[in-house]
Amino acid sequence: VTAVNQVWCGDVTYIKVGGRWLYFAAVLDLYARRIVGWSFSMISDANLTCEALRMAVELRGHPQDVLFHSDQGCQYTSHKFRNELLKHGLRQSMSRKGECWDNAPMERFFGSLKSEWVPETGYKLEHEARADVQRYVSRYNISRPHSYNDYRSPVAEERLAA
Structure with a gap:
């Protein structure tokens, strides 16, 4: 990948909220590992992933011919x-069926989110979870150093390439 908007990856994870799961879909631009779209739902379905994709398309200026990579989940x-x-x-x-590491950049992002940010016990309220995860996405994109980018944040890496 040599530029932004060539390859995007998508995946879904879940976050504990009370006694339930809140599903979080994200879209990552593979060039600098920037999260460019996301959505939340109490139901993990195609509406969830479509909403994240629409956000990415809008935020990235409606790019054409982007390759979108994901696992073979029903969404x-x-x-x-x-x-x-x-x-x-x-x-x-x-990805090949059952091969989660074919989508390793997404697995890495979700692993970082959960190990660095989400409380082990989860959240009490859905709106708290949504707001807190969005804060992490902002921090991840703007200020979190990333080894893939020679320890620059995704936003800094994209600016450098522009």
């Missing part, structure tokens, strides 16, 4: 999600 194999990709002129790529 990404659904007609709804595939149609959303086509609608925005994006191409789809998927």
Whole structure:
């Protein structure tokens, strides 16, 4: 990957809220490992991933011919999600079945989120979880050093390349 908006990765994780799960979908630009889209829902379905994708498309200025890589989860194999990709002129790529490390940058981001930020006991309220995870995304993009970027943040790496 030699520039922004060539390859995006997507995945879904879950965060404990009370006695339930809050699902968090994220889209990462592989160039500088910047999170460019995200969404939350109490249901892990194609609506969740489509919303994160739409946010990425909007924030990145409607780029064309981006390769979107994900696992083979039902959210990404659904007609709804595939149609959303086509609608925005994006191409789809998927990991081999059962091979989570084919999408290692997303696994790394979610691992960092959970080990560095999310309380082990989770959150009491959904709105607290949403706000706190969004704070992490902002911190991750703007100020968190990333080894892949020679210890520059994703935003700093993209500025350097511009």
